[in-house]
Amino acid sequence: MSDVWILVLGMALVTFLSRYPVLVILGRMPLPAPILNALQYVPVAVLTAICVPMIFRPGGEWFLDPTSPYLAGGLATVLVAGYYRQLLLTLLVGMSVFFLWKWLWYV
Numbered sequence: 001m002s003d004v005w006i007l008v009l010g011m012a013l014v015t016f017l018s019r020y021p022v023l024v025i026l027g028r029m030p031l032p033a034p035i036l037n038a039l040q041y042v043p044v045a046v047l048t049a050i051c052v053p054m055i056f057r058p059g060g061e062w063f064l065d066p067t068s069p070y071l072a073g074g075l076a077t078v079l080v081a082g083y084y085r086q087l088l089l090t091l092l093v094g095m096s097v098f099f100l101w102k103w104l105w106y107v
Helices: 003-027 033-039 042-056 069-084 087-106
Strands: none
Touching: 042 069, 069 087
């Protein structure tokens, strides 16, 4: 087995063992309403934390140019997601705008 697979399996094991006991304990006790309400925002916060750096710093440096396909695709995605609230449509429009913008400005 290669070193990469050993590393991946080790990270998965450590991640599982560090989270599973907490989930088991919390699964057996009711959480207060304010905490349940706050947990609804976790997926949005995590996706924002992942996507914003990719949009504004695609090469590791700030790139705030109207020709940026990352910025155009991100803006289109946010607008479609906010208006239609349909995941598949949001993905299709965001990726289409990204690739079209990239083709228009960089070909």
